[in-house]
Amino acid sequence: MPEINLGRKLRMGMVGGGRGAFIGGVHRMAAALDGKIELVAGAFSSNPEKSKLSGEDLMLDPSRVYASYQDMATQEAALPADQRIDFASIVARNDLHFEVAKAFLDVGINVICEKPLAFSFEQGKQLAAEVKASGKVFALTHNYTGYPMVKEAKAIVAAGKLGRILKVVAEYPQGYASSAFHEEDEGAISNWRMDPSVSGISNCIGDIGSHAQNLVQYITGLEIDEVAAELSTFIPGRKLDDDGNMLVRYKGGAKGVLYASQISAGDENNLNIRVYGTDASLEWHQEHPNELTMKFADAPRQIHRRGNSYNGTECAANTRLPFGHPEAFIEAFANVYMAAAEAIADEVQGNFPRATGYDFPTVDDGVTGMAFIEAAVESSQNNSVWTKLQG
Numbered sequence: 001m002p003e004i005n006l007g008r009k010l011r012m013g014m015v016g017g018g019r020g021a022f023i024g025g026v027h028r029m030a031a032a033l034d035g036k037i038e039l040v041a042g043a044f045s046s047n048p049e050k051s052k053l054s055g056e057d058l059m060l061d062p063s064r065v066y067a068s069y070q071d072m073a074t075q076e077a078a079l080p081a082d083q084r085i086d087f088a089s090i091v092a093r094n095d096l097h098f099e100v101a102k103a104f105l106d107v108g109i110n111v112i113c114e115k116p117l118a119f120s121f122e123q124g125k126q127l128a129a130e131v132k133a134s135g136k137v138f139a140l141t142h143n144y145t146g147y148p149m150v151k152e153a154k155a156i157v158a159a160g161k162l163g164r165i166l167k168v169v170a171e172y173p174q175g176y177a178s179s180a181f182h183e184e185d186e187g188a189i190s191n192w193r194m195d196p197s198v199s200g201i202s203n204c205i206g207d208i209g210s211h212a213q214n215l216v217q218y219i220t221g222l223e224i225d226e227v228a229a230e231l232s233t234f235i236p237g238r239k240l241d242d243d244g245n246m247l248v249r250y251k252g253g254a255k256g257v258l259y260a261s262q263i264s265a266g267d268e269n270n271l272n273i274r275v276y277g278t279d280a281s282l283e284w285h286q287e288h289p290n291e292l293t294m295k296f297a298d299a300p301r302q303i304h305r306r307g308n309s310y311n312g313t314e315c316a317a318n319t320r321l322p323f324g325h326p327e328a329f330i331e332a333f334a335n336v337y338m339a340a341a342e343a344i345a346d347e348v349q350g351n352f353p354r355a356t357g358y359d360f361p362t363v364d365d366g367v368t369g370m371a372f373i374e375a376a377v378e379s380s381q382n383n384s385v386w387t388k389l390q391g
Contacts, residue, residue: 001034001317002342006349009038010341013076013085015069015100016092018044018054023114024091030333031089036341040064041085043072069100077107087112087137087344095198098123105130110137110344112337116210116373117366119200121390124370131363137347139340140361142214144271146335148306148327149292152315153219153282156294162277165220168256169274170212173264177242180235196239201377203240205231209260209376210369214361215273217368222250224372226388231380234263246376290326336360
């Protein structure tokens with residue numbers, strides 16, 4: 001685990017994630033897992049009464065439960081240094097990420113934010129400039145980078161064990177939206193992610209395709225040069241994509257295939273990646289996260305399992321339990337939080353950033369994600385023409 005020598009728990013505030021929200025609860029559990037972070041404040045809903053009730057659910061001091069994120073930022077910043085929050089966790093809708101993050105950065109409070117980074121690429125670039133000017137920590141919760149075996153895969157690639165990377169296949173199929181084809185009332189699955197005024201220009205690629213893109217870049221270090229994409233809206237009446245297929249050209253010559261879908265009936269959360277090199281390949285599946293497969297042209301396959309001594313130091317540093325005791329989604333989220341907490345503790349003590357760096361997705365990763373989303377949509381709108389990512 002990262003070193004956090006602050007002598008106390010980091011104080012966390014949350015924006016969004018109130019009653020009925022899935023991802024807010026995940027963030028709270030992940031942040032609390034290692035006993036280094038304590039939730040002390042929040043503006044849990046744009047509805048003040050719902051925010052108040054959510055604060056009661058979480059047994060928070062009513063004076064630290066706010067009617068709006070603006071009130072929270074202003075009033076928390078006005079508290080003495082030994083009381084105010086050290087960072088704000090943003091789990092609100094996509095269209096709010098930029099303005100909420102800016103509000104806290106402007107008053108000198110660090111930020112951990114859900115993906116995607118912002119509503120648009122231009123907003124993302126503006127936010128990156130805000131982060132740089134503030135000197136504060138900004139972490140983006142691409143949580144799949146937190147899995148120990150993903151970190152092992154990254155170390156294997158970095159050590160050159162695959163040789164030169166030739167091809168990458170990344171898939172993120174889900175089937176939850178398929179029920180809309182058989183229900184008169186699709187209210188159970190029709191949510192803000194399908195509303196372009198809230199979600200932005202993409203649903204499926206923005207929501208889960210960006211995870212696949214980020215996973216490729218994290219493991220391989222490859223940067224996308226251009227994409228040829230076909231995004232589809234299969235569910236009648238929808239305004240945004242629910243499925244996407246694309247070819248990818250990476251800088252340096254590697255090629256890729258990326259597929260994301262929410263209408264792949266029977267699939268649950270089947271994010272997976274295959275990386276093919278001149279010497280070997282590797283394969284990882286999110287639904288079986290404790291195993292990493294290496295494959296060779298002239299030797300038997302190797303199965304690497306989390307928690308064993310043969311794994312590298314980064315894998316070991318992000319492992320909590322001995323081998324044979326599965327770790328998964330919450331722990332991966334917690335690894336992102338702990339890496340960000342290391343940076344936040346350094347910032348609080350005036351030691352940020354440290355020369356050795358940190359291992360969490362940053363605002364720059366978020367900008368790349370926004371560029372990827374916009375290039376995919378542009379390509380699809382232009383008959384899948386090859387489209388370069390904006391710089």
